[in-house]
Amino acid sequence: MYDPYIDTTLNSNQPDIGSYWQAATQASPDYPALKRDIRCDTLVIGAGYTGLNCGYELAKKYQRDVVMVDALQPGWGCSGRNGGFVLRGTGRLGLAQLASRFGIDTARVFHQEYGAAISRVNQLIALGNIDCQPQAGGYYKLTHKSGMARTLRQQADFLNQNFDYPVQFFDKSQLLQQIVNHQQADAALYFPDCYGVNPLALVQGYAKMAVEAGVALFGQTPVTHFKRVSKGFEVITPQAVISARNLVLATNAYTARGLYPGINQSCLPVLSSVIVTEPLSTSQLLQLNWQQNSIIMDTRMLKYYYRLLPDNRILFGGRGAITGKAASDPVYPRRLLRALKHCFAGLENLTYQYQWSGWVGVSFDDLPRVCAVEPNLFYAAGYCGSGLSFSALAGERLAQLVAGETLPALPIYQSTLPAFPMSALRRQGQQMFYQWGRFKDRFL
Ligand SMILES: Cc1cc2nc3c(=O)[nH]c(=O)nc-3n(C[C@H](O)[C@H](O)[C@H](O)COP(=O)(O)OP(=O)(O)OC[C@H]3O[C@@H](n4cnc5c(N)ncnc54)[C@H](O)[C@@H]3O)c2cc1C
Structure with a gap:
């Protein structure tokens, strides 16, 4: 199986997931690969919930010219294969932990934000008439x-x-x-x-809405690398080069080691x-x-x-x-x-x-980030396994960042993901965490 901790690229040739959701969901038509060089205002890499919400918002609300690519098809990452739990929250910290870390007032803003994320999912399901069997x-x-x-x-x-x-x-x-x-x-x-x-029906619905809003969506188009040029970014895919003024990395846990170390090293x-x-x-x-x-x-x-x-x-x-x-x-x-x-x-x-x-x-401090990491370069990542509802809002917040707007005053919007100390030893740390977890769950 593709392993973002080890692999330097994600290619389009991956084995079947074999999920129940694939068997239980009407297949949507494949989005074609990008085969010609193209120029756009904003390129979104990754067509999961985060990328699709960002692209949808940018095209619909801000009338931006948006191209979106996925190495496989929309939802191939987490978004089409999760448990389908629409939860109020993200990361690994509950409201009591947020209150003790940041104070009760900030914890209340988190709570509002998490409520807004669920409301957004509800609205999109209604707006797009998405048949995701709630x-x-x-x-x-x-x-x-x-x-x-x-x-x-x-x-x-x-x-x-x-x-x-x-x-x-x-x-x-x-x-x-x-x-x-x-x-x-x-x-x-x-x-x-x-x-x-x-969850698969949901991501397929989001993809349809993004395309209807004007996003040019391409599947089977893995980004192998990108570089900064005078007017933005030059982004390389197997059959085309994309020139973009803004770049949004919505690749989250599926970010290969070679794509952008800033995410890969801070997001286990x-x-x-x-x-x-x-x-x-x-x-x-x-x-x-x-x-x-x-x-x-x-x-x-x-x-x-x-x-x-x-x-x-x-x-x-x-x-x-x-x-x-x-x-x-x-x-x-x-x-x-x-x-x-x-x-x-x-x-x-x-x-x-x-x-x-x-x-x-999984992020080092148990919280995700939605941020501008460099001028014109944005990402959202580190939901720690709880991102179904939050990713919808994170996509909207990313679009606001691209449009130059200010986000609510929350720590997750004001910094980038902190790097893991000794990031090369993260897997050994994970092993120890699991052993401790097993012991604690059983005996303490
Ligand atoms: C088994 C499982 C169960 C889960 N259950 C739940 C749950 O019940 N509730 C919940 O809240 N959360 C759950 N989660 C987490 C949740 O699914 C994720 O937080 C959420 O889907 C993240 O969405 P995303 O769009 O940020 O990332 P993803 O959906 O992972 O999308 C990233 C996309 O980027 C693409 N990509 C990566 N690299 C490149 C590249 N170089 N070029 C082009 N494209 C690229 C990938 O193909 C992928 O489609 C679960 C996750 C898993 C794995």
């Missing part, structure tokens, strides 16, 4: 061991009191009756404005893996008592996330291999299946039918 049952954060219930209750009080955010605490009997028949969890926190979608590509089971039988569903529309994540340091899909399969995700080379080792989906069976009784014979993984971009 499952609007909210998000439940479940304890993974006893003792965590008190922490969740404190979180509920903190969010209700300081953010006027109507999260709701569920004790064990409420959880079992009203959420799901879970074997490990003994409490839950309910976040009402979150929901599940088909980490694999997240997913399995999707066969459809559950009626008796399994009855025993499970899963409220169809809810999405779930647990309180582990190395989290599991899961949802019941509209066709009664379970999608179950978590940490994957460390290297691209090991990504296809069946040990990882088997481990997810085992973890799933620890959560729910009566599923002993359940198997998985789909499994895949993808790279998420």
Whole structure:
């Protein structure tokens, strides 16, 4: 599997992802490769949620002449293969952690921004009439061991009191009756404005909207390198050179080592893996008592996330291999299946039918950045595996930066991603983090 930590370029010839979403979604027509030299105001590299939202906004609101290229097709990166959890937030810090790091007033601005991100996704789905099968049952954060219930209750009080955010605490009997028949969890926190979608249908919808707004979108067009010239940038692809005044890097965790070290060295590509089971039988569903529309994540340091899909399969995700080379080792989906069976009784014979993984971009300080890194050069990256909703807003914020506007006063808009110290040893650090996480999740 392509490994951005090691590979210097991303080429267009990649193996099939094999995801459930590909099987469950009507394929959209391929966008052709760029085969002639071209000039534009702004080139966006990467057609995931971030790039597409940026291109859409630039073309629609600012009437800019926008070209967008992807090494494969829109959504080939994270955006077409994620779990489809529309969550309120990004990065790895909750509001309490943001408040202690930056103060309560700044944490409130983060909260507003995260709400704006969800609203933007909602608006785009409505505006583009995107058939991404929303499952609007909210998000439940479940304890993974006893003792965590008190922490969740404190979180509920903190969010209700300081953010006027109507999260709701569920004790064990409420959880079992009203959420799901879970074997490990003994409490839950309910976040009402979150929901599940088909992420591939969403990104295909965004691509259509961007093109309709005037973006010239090309697939199978990997950027191998770029250089600064007097009037902007000269960008090299296999069959064409693109001249652009502004350059937006929306390549996030899929940024190859050779494209722009400023992102690659500050954004550790980490694999997240997913399995999707066969459809559950009626008796399994009855025993499970899963409220169809809810999405779930647990309180582990190395989290599991899961949802019941509209066709009664379970999608179950978590940490994957460390290297691209090991990504296809069946040990990882088997481990997810085992973890799933620890959560729910009566599923002993359940198997998985789909499994895949993808790279998420983890930043050193657990927060993403949306920034101008050099004159006329912009990027958004480092969502730490939680970017479905935030990327839509990040794309809009990038467009505002390109247009010369000022963004809200938040740390994630005021600096670039901090480089990892000893960045060549990031994978060893990741290995140690996983060992510590396993120990903490089990014993502490
Ligand atoms: C398995 C998995 C599950 C996840 N689940 C969730 C979830 O449920 N909820 C959530 O909020 N987040 C989730 N995430 C994270 C979320 O999907 C990402 O944060 C989000 O999609 C990032 O979007 P993006 O547009 O920034 O990047 P991407 O979608 O990764 O897009 C980057 C694009 O850049 C292109 N590219 C890279 N290099 C080049 C080049 N040199 N030339 C041309 N094109 C290039 C790639 O082909 C790719 O399409 C998950 C991620 C994974 C992998």
